[in-house]
Amino acid sequence: MSVAPRPKPFLEPQYCKGCLRCIEACPRECITPGSEINPATGLVPVELHLENCNGCTLCLQACPEPYGLRLETDPPAPAFAPNGDFELEDPAKLFGERCVANYSEGDQPDDQIALPACEPLVLKGTYASAIGALLAGCRHVFGYPITPSTEGAELMAKILPKLDGAFVQAVSEVAAVNMMYGAGGAGLPCMTFTSSPGFSLMLEGISYMIGAEVPGVFVNIMRAGPGLGNIAPEQADIKLACRGLGHGNTRALVLAPSTPQEMLDLTREAFALSFRYRNPVIILGDGYLGQMTGMVKLPPTMTRPGLPAWAVWGDRAHRHNLISSIALAEADLETHNQHLNRKYAAISACEQRVECHRCSDAEVLVVACNTPARMAKGAVEAARAQGVKAGLFRPITIWPFPIDTLAEILPGVERIVVVEAGPGQLEDELRLALSHAGIAPPPIDHVRRCGGILPAQSAILEGILQGEEVLS
């Protein structure tokens, strides 16, 4: 019985790096070091003498180059002109259907599933946020326990296995954010609950997510710092979220809820924004809000997420895709940054959100967000009761700062009072936004507490009435 001879190797000299690993691999001494420099590569390719070759392929297994040694049955490589352009003999064959850009079938859209009307829930902020995420279609939560955010993760750990979702308690926040990079890169909504020190650890991963345009939602229940600080509420990560999301040109929408209801609504919305812009979204709550129980009404629908065309899902339709934050050539990275800048500009233009309470005729404008905004609202009412025209300007997005609305209000305002449970990071955002917009503001005073103490309504009222720095 005659056996068809096995195919033998062949070499396209320009793809051989002359490493000689194949020589020792060949039991029949078919390969010898070359003697001529290849003009295209400047390297010396080996030479094949295949008289004794039995097609054992051991030389192929030794070759580090995918297109170094190959079998004669493999298709030949396309030829390349010295200037780097291809000679397109047969484009379809050259690229193969695997390499066609936009090979994917396009986005599979989300479904909105109607929910029956429900009684209002009575929930604490972290739980409300978790339920908001469930209703946004999030079934993948990655986290590391840290007070005062852990209850959100605990609720997810309880619920998700029953919905065939996944909650993973990672070895650290660093691992957690990178699990998000994976699940988000696969095109699914995912999130974490964390608090300030943990958020610091996640910043590297957030930079990668922004660079690679991976969506994901970060709920940071801020606590007091620096360092280990304590676990009481402080608005001390505004700087990190607005200005310091890891290295490089990074920006993310920063949402600041002030009620358990908003914890649900804004978490839900954060997922939509995150996918709309292919960018992480940060929710900054404070320890008070995370623990605060209040009334929460459920929305009329739940999202069943589709799958975006860009996802690295692990099927044929998405095989061409790549999630990566590398652009090795400087020009490529500049182009990528310009693309990101256009995205940031679109977010700045379209996503500013604010609640204005009694702002239309306000002479003293209180600027506050999160729980301190509620104390401030109480103080504004108290000031009004005393005949002082006070108003509350409550940014719901801190980045982008709602400067457009502020610009409309400011002409009638005589004084701004920034109220913060923190060292002045909201005021920095306000001043930066004013400065970028070229607006000369009226005098800016502030009422600040930190270390975990919230400004009391009475102190804010005093700040409104007297226009003095009450505490810094």
Added chain:
Amino acid sequence: MSAFYDHFSRHAHGEGIKARSTHYCPGCGHGVAHRDLAAAIDELGIQDRTVLISPVGCSVFAYYYFDVGNSQAAHGRAPAVALGHKLAHPEAVVISYQGDGDLASIGLAETISIAQMGLPITVIFINNAIYGMTGGQLAPTSLMGQKTSTSPDGRVAAMGQPLKMAELIASLDGPVYVERVALFSARERVKARKAIKKAITNQVEGRGYSFIEIISECPTHLKMSPQEAEEWVKTKMEPVFPLGVKKDLTVEPWFKRGAPSFEPEAVLGLSGAERLDEDKPRTIANWPDHLPVRDIAIKLAGSGGDGAQTAALLLTRTAISVGFDATAIPSYGPESRGGTSYADVHIAEQEVLNPAASEPQVLVAFNAPSLAKFAPTVPAGGLILYDSTVVTDPGRLPAGRRILPIPLTRIAADLGRPMVKNVVALGALQSALNLLPEDSLVATLRHVLHDKPALLPLNESAYAAGRAAVESALAPA
């Protein structure tokens, strides 16, 4: 080889020779391992399903070459990224390809913790005993005495001794298959190929986590020819990193995950939501005219076991159920372990503005320290209700406040359960304030205890006893 792109369009934009050659140095072991990996993907027919995680290191650009789904991870985090992909799409075949700096140094925590989780992913570890990408620095796997740019006089013990990752991973309970292989001879390369294929097969069949360590050549930073590098790996590395199977469990396929559920009933049920029942009789309360404010702040304070938090939540729930707005904020953290535990409740006709109760109109104090601490914060006209069983000497309380000493603990004890003193307090509060509609709190009790009906009569009695105590205290003598 179809698992490689025909054309490396990501490599320098696929121009010229780079369209078909790698960025690796001549003779680099990465290229050999790539061919093994590609062969395994081809033979198993899983190209469409494969997701390859590229690390940081010389193989950072593995995604240039493999025609599969690709994700490029931060330094050391590839297994975490791989896990994210695997959980997002369990049908995907996820391969984390990493070098020694990535896997055994900066990513050690991810490497070990994810190996221990044991979910079916495949980790390919290229150990070439040196940092390649950053230019020849000491690696966690560099040999003793090995000279690198950061160990110019050779590695000594104080720099750490070579980490034997395959043995370390094999010592964990999570992995099912761990093998160390090499590339320095035809024989070893055949074994390497088999090992990689088996490691991926374990994943495809849902058997578990597999780890293949490949001791490999970095001729450039060893400053050797590829042949010398092969010899060095064989004679110097192999004795430190012995080849062979380190762990191989026979495990039946077990990994199977259903698609996540989006059933409204399931999600709402688990969220604790209840269908709106239009026919359910409901009390919509009007704000009581006798109260001077439209937003009332109540502080409940005691020690850890007094039930102040539960009482606060019952109050909040009841207020919301009758159409008011309400909030409750606990003191939490170390404060609430042992020491005082207090809760701030606000109930408002429209919207609770400030949820803190720094100057509460109502104080319910379960012990003397709480009374002493918070009584001075109650403004004139406010109400101070305290447990007179526990607080026998209230000291001097501020004038101009209604003071109600009620023996909460004794009443509860008389009912047989001192624990229900918080519900006694709620009854007392209701009679003292008349804030919420008659019996709305009992409705809340019924609701929250619907799956513990045995506790209901006790709680109802406690509530009634609290009310009676205040009514008799207020009754004209």
